[in-house]
Amino acid sequence: MLIAENILLALNSIMSNKMRAFLTMLGIIIGIGSVISILTVGNSLTLTVENNMQSMGSKDIFVTVNERTDKDGTESIIDGVKYPESEVSRKDMTDSDYITGDMIRDLSDKFKDQIYAINVTKQVGKGEASYASKDTDISVTAVSAGHFLTNAVKIKEGSMFSANDFGNTRNVCLVDDKMVEKLFDGKPENALGKEVEFDIEDAKPTTFTIVGVYEAEENPGMSSMTSMISMLMPGARIYIPLKSGMQLTNSKDQYSNFRVSTNLGADTEQLAKEITNYFKPLYSGNANYEVTAVTFEGMLDSLTSLMDTLTLAVSIIAGIALLVGGIGVMNIMLVSVTERTREIGTRKALGARNSSIRIQFLIEAMVICLIGGIIGLILGLLGGSFLSGLLGYPASPSVGGVVFSLLFSMAIGLGFGYFPANKAAKMNPIDALRYE
Amino acid sequence: MKEIIRLENIVKSFYIGMPNELEILHGINMSVSEGEFVSIVGPSGSGKSTLMNLIGVLDRPTSGNYYLDGIDVEEARDDELSDIRNRKIGFVFQTYNLIAKTNAIKNVELPMLYAGMSKSDRRDRAAELMELVEMSDRAKHLPEELSGGQKQRVAIARAMANDPAIILADEPTGALDSKTGRLVMDLFHKLNEEQGKTIVLITHSEELANETDRILSLKDGDIVNEEIRRVRE
Numbered sequence: 001m002l003i004a005e006n007i008l009l010a011l012n013s014i015m016s017n018k019m020r021a022f023l024t025m026l027g028i029i030i031g032i033g034s035v036i037s038i039l040t041v042g043n044s045l046t047l048t049v050e051n052n053m054q055s056m057g058s059k060d061i062f063v064t065v066n067e068r069t070d071k072d073g074t075e076s077i078i079d080g081v082k083y084p085e086s087e088v089s090r091k092d093m094t095d096s097d098y099i100t101g102d103m104i105r106d107l108s109d110k111f112k113d114q115i116y117a118i119n120v121t122k123q124v125g126k127g128e129a130s131y132a133s134k135d136t137d138i139s140v141t142a143v144s145a146g147h148f149l150t151n152a153v154k155i156k157e158g159s160m161f162s163a164n165d166f167g168n169t170r171n172v173c174l175v176d177d178k179m180v181e182k183l184f185d186g187k188p189e190n191a192l193g194k195e196v197e198f199d200i201e202d203a204k205p206t207t208f209t210i211v212g213v214y215e216a217e218e219n220p221g222m223s224s225m226t227s228m229i230s231m232l233m234p235g236a237r238i239y240i241p242l243k244s245g246m247q248l249t250n251s252k253d254q255y256s257n258f259r260v261s262t263n264l265g266a267d268t269e270q271l272a273k274e275i276t277n278y279f280k281p282l283y284s285g286n287a288n289y290e291v292t293a294v295t296f297e298g299m300l301d302s303l304t305s306l307m308d309t310l311t312l313a314v315s316i317i318a319g320i321a322l323l324v325g326g327i328g329v330m331n332i333m334l335v336s337v338t339e340r341t342r343e344i345g346t347r348k349a350l351g352a353r354n355s356s357i358r359i360q361f362l363i364e365a366m367v368i369c370l371i372g373g374i375i376g377l378i379l380g381l382l383g384g385s386f387l388s389g390l391l392g393y394p395a396s397p398s399v400g401g402v403v404f405s406l407l408f409s410m411a412i413g414l415g416f417g418y419f420p421a422n423k424a425a426k427m428n429p430i431d432a433l434r435y436e
Numbered sequence: 437m438k439e440i441i442r443l444e445n446i447v448k449s450f451y452i453g454m455p456n457e458l459e460i461l462h463g464i465n466m467s468v469s470e471g472e473f474v475s476i477v478g479p480s481g482s483g484k485s486t487l488m489n490l491i492g493v494l495d496r497p498t499s500g501n502y503y504l505d506g507i508d509v510e511e512a513r514d515d516e517l518s519d520i521r522n523r524k525i526g527f528v529f530q531t532y533n534l535i536a537k538t539n540a541i542k543n544v545e546l547p548m549l550y551a552g553m554s555k556s557d558r559r560d561r562a563a564e565l566m567e568l569v570e571m572s573d574r575a576k577h578l579p580e581e582l583s584g585g586q587k588q589r590v591a592i593a594r595a596m597a598n599d600p601a602i603i604l605a606d607e608p609t610g611a612l613d614s615k616t617g618r619l620v621m622d623l624f625h626k627l628n629e630e631q632g633k634t635i636v637l638i639t640h641s642e643e644l645a646n647e648t649d650r651i652l653s654l655k656d657g658d659i660v661n662e663e664i665r666r667v668r669e
């Protein structure tokens with residue numbers, strides 16, 4: 001009963017001092033706004049990363065040749081997880097440092113009941129594809145048979161590589177519809193069976209036969225790995241069998257990394273340890289390099305904790321804004337109490353208990369903070385969706401964050417409004433009535 | 437006649453720093469019967485306001501006993517004093533003291549709100565009281581939109597809200613011209629005669645005091661004279 005009346009009273013009082021109330025709210029608006037926007041961005045980032053990890057297979061293990069940690073600690077470590085570096089940065093690696101195809105095959109045999117597929121890819125390079133006096137930019141990736149088991153592509157026309165294609169060094173390729181658009185007037189059926197000349201950096205021009213056309217992924221949010229590669233390598237993406245790729249670049253059957261997809265129900269973490277152990281004796285004589293196996297879950301955990309750290313940092317800043325905002329609310333409430341001394345005296349003469357006066361001013365402070373919180377929330381959601389839109393991730397505001405921020409802003413009103421409200425409640429009615 | 441107000445040896449002193457203690461009231465004895473219209477007169481500094489604050493339980497006496505409608509005020513806690521003010525006393529101030537930015541009828545509802553009355557009851561009672569003070573047509577007006585006399589009539593309606601035992605009016609016509617002051621006094625007479633309200637009027641005007649049943653003259657903290665002008669049945 002009194003609560004509803006007091007809320008109306010508070011709104012009345014705020015409306016009669018709009019500018020003052022707004023300025024008071026600013027701190028709360030900024031604080032809540034920044035918390036909500038970072039929560040929104042963080043949430044959508046985490047969600048997107050998680051989705052990507054799932055589509056890539058969170059059950060995957062990334063096996064990489066790394067510089068020994070006990071050497072001088074120059075490798076990239078974030079939160080204890082070693083990230084695979086590109087081959088380019090490993091110029092000083094010698095043949096004996098690489099993982100050989102034989103090792104991979106042996107590993108595959110040894111753990112065959114846990115391994116679903118082994119995905120070995122080699123970035124062959126960027127270049128141009130030409131057919132009948134037309135040409136287009138391409139990037140070529142050589143892949144093992146396991147690649148398509150874990151990274152499904154949608155074939156629009158023709159077929160996937162056959163086992164034969166992987167086994168022999170036949171010059172066949174899968175092209176995407178972007179290339180079909182450029183070279184075959186967008187008609188996939190025209191592309192099938194055609195021989196296209198690939199002119200790739202560091203390789204002699206070679207003709208490849210198109211066996212299939214797949215649908216290029218347009219949504220950058222779908223797979224972060226794909227989008228990362230397509231950012232680094234613009235143009236049409238061409239797949240060729242691993243062996244053809246080795247022949248094309250004249251490289252040996254050796255790799256700096258590969259990916260293992262585990263069977264459903266396999267203990268991925270355990271397998272990652274076993275794979276690391278498998279390579280230990282093989283690299284025991286190597287002073288510079290070792291092989292480590294890391295699960296995507298491990299990478300995800302470190303990404304999440306990175307995000308958490310960022311969120312914490314912004315939250316601390318927002319917390320300071322909220323503290324300053326709260327002090328502003330306290331200040332304006334003290335002004336309000338002083339201005340309304342006679343009113344307080346009158347209310348007491350009319351029979352208001354001290355608690356009624358206290359509640360009246362507490363509710364006024366809470367309403368100011370709540371309105372500030374709601375404005376901050378709206379701005380934060382707008383800012384969050386704008387920022388996450390800028391990053392190319394779909395925004396998804398967190399419901400918990402919304403509820404929490406509103407409750408928190410009311411708590412600020414309660415906390416910082418208490419002192420002024422108590423001052424009002426404790427006023428001597430005679431002095432208050434006499435106040436000029 | 438039932439006694440509504442009974443003051444026994446009321447002393448009020450204010451502590452104004454060592455070693456002085458300023459005694460304002462030196463042992464007041466007085467009583468007011470139900471339905472009486474009493475005025476308290478005296479020059480400024482005579483202790484009128486202090487006496488009014490004590491009668492209105494806005495303050496406690498330093499010593500002495502005060503019974504209001506049979507309640508020993510001395511024993512009451514702060515919240516109980518609030519409730520006594522709320523239900524037993526209707527204040528009318530010289531400066532009206534209407535709550536700004538709150539319309540006339542909401543002002544009248546205020547004591548009922550603190551009494552915990554339901555919204556519909558409040559509205560009905562407030563409308564009735566606005567009718568009584570002939571302010572129904574201005575019910576939704578803000579205090580700043582009302583004249584002094586209109587404000588005082590709203591304040592009287594507000595004082596009547598919880599049907600109090602006494603109306604305590606402190607210089608109610610002090611800020612009004614003689615014509616509107618007359619209207620306000622007529623209203624008090626009407627409440628006294630038609631509703632049987634006990635009224636204590638604090639004033640420095642001999643003329644207004646002469647209209648009341650009994651005049652108590654206060655000087656330097658003592659009641660120096662009592663003049664009975666009309667005896668009621």
